[in-house]
Amino acid sequence: MATSHRGYVTASAVVFTVVALAQAWRAAVGAPVEIGGQAIPVAFSWIAAVFAGGLAAWGWRTR
Template sequence: MTTSHRGYVTASALVFTVVALAQAWRALVGAPVEIAGQAIPVAISWVAFVVAGGLAAWGWRTR
């Protein structure tokens, strides 16, 4: 892996880690989220946490 690729993978892994942590926080505290007046269930945050967490883990392993 070249140096430029390593920087991209590290940045991507960091972004996915932050997103995963934010989704986990939202799910744990039950913070309400509405998009265009439609309430988003907390279960969606758990799914987003698993997906973002998986991508973050993949990125950290790849670098």
């Protein structure tokens, strides 16, 4: 990988790691989330955590 891309990939991996951890935390504690008055089910946070975690792992592996 070109050195110029390494910073971008690292930054992306950090962001996706934080998002995955935040989604997993939200799902684990069952924190309520509403968007436009609609309650978002906890299952969506588990899905988002797995998806973001996969992208984070991909970024860390690519570095």
